Amino acid sequence: MRLIPAAVLALYALPAQSETCPPAPDITGALDTLIADAQAAQTYMAGRDAFYDMRALWSTAPDDWSGELLAIALERIAIADYPGALLGLDELVVYCPHWAEGWNQRAYVRFLQEDYDAALADLDRALALNPRHVAALSGKGLTLMRMGRDDAGDAVLRKAVALHPWLPERGLLDPPAGAPR
Numbered sequence: 001m002r003l004i005p006a007a008v009l010a011l012y013a014l015p016a017q018s019e020t021c022p023p024a025p026d027i028t029g030a031l032d033t034l035i036a037d038a039q040a041a042q043t044y045m046a047g048r049d050a051f052y053d054m055r056a057l058w059s060t061a062p063d064d065w066s067g068e069l070l071a072i073a074l075e076r077i078a079i080a081d082y083p084g085a086l087l088g089l090d091e092l093v094v095y096c097p098h099w100a101e102g103w104n105q106r107a108y109v110r111f112l113q114e115d116y117d118a119a120l121a122d123l124d125r126a127l128a129l130n131p132r133h134v135a136a137l138s139g140k141g142l143t144l145m146r147m148g149r150d151d152a153g154d155a156v157l158r159k160a161v162a163l164h165p166w167l168p169e170r171g172l173l174d175p176p177a178g179a180p181r
Contacts, residue, residue, distance in 0.1 A: 021096035022062045024129075030057055031132060038134075038164040047166025054134060054164075058101045066096045073105060077112075085109045093125075100130035107139055116147045134164045142169065 034057065038050035061067030069092040076085035089106035096102050107122035120143050126136040141157030144150075154173060161170045161177050170177055 021066055021099070024062050024096070024099040025060050027057050027060065027130075035132065035134075035163050038166060041166055044166055047164065051134070051164060051166070058104070058130070058133060058135065062096055062099055066092060066099060066102070069095070070101065070105065073109075077105075077109060082109050082113050093122075098129060100126040100133050100136065103129070104133060104136045104139065107136070107143075111139060111143055111146075114146075116143050119143050120147070132163055134160050134167065137163070138167055138169050142172075145172070 031054065034050050034054050038047050038054075041047035041050060059070065061070060069088045073085045073088035073092065076082070076088065086106065086109055089102060089109060092099075092102040093106055103122045103126035107119040107126065110116075110119035110122060120140065123136050123140040123143060126133055127140065130136070137156055137160035141153045141155075141160060144153030144156060147153075157169055157173060158177055161167055161173065165177075
């Protein structure tokens with residue numbers, strides 16, 4: 001069901017849940033398996049499937065409220081309503097500061113808005129919580145490159161590609177790394 005913008009803003013305006021956000025699910029074992037799958041993949045399609053599964057894993061919300069905030073923010077991102085997405089993501093990182101995906105998604109919106117310093121700060125928070133968050137590593141590499149810090153961006157992107165050799169961003173590396181193009 002699609003919410004109209006006024007309803008979205010009203011939902012974001014609700015006070016945070018009276019209880020605190022529960023701990024983020026422990027995804028360590030499942031992520032180990034998916035990283036191994038990505039590294040063993042023989043084709044781009046198999047590697048892509050492993051990445052999609054990683055995204056689903058990272059998006060596993062600690063509770064219903066955090067999941068709802070993320071879902072609405074993703075709807076806002078899909079229609080390029082970045083201010084609307086940020087409203088929900090700001091609420092999400094306050095409510096669930098220990099969930100890496102909230103920080104990663106807020107960084108993505110800030111990247112799209114070309115607010116690279118803020119994106120980088122959010123990516124650092126995401127990576128402090130989950131150092132093997134391949135999307136956050138990739139995002140940090142791309143953000144650093146956009147900031148003109150190509151060597152630092154290349155180094156971070158290489159860490160992402162070491163975890164997932166089929167990342168499309170591997171084509172930005174010089175010399176190339178990862179799976180064949």
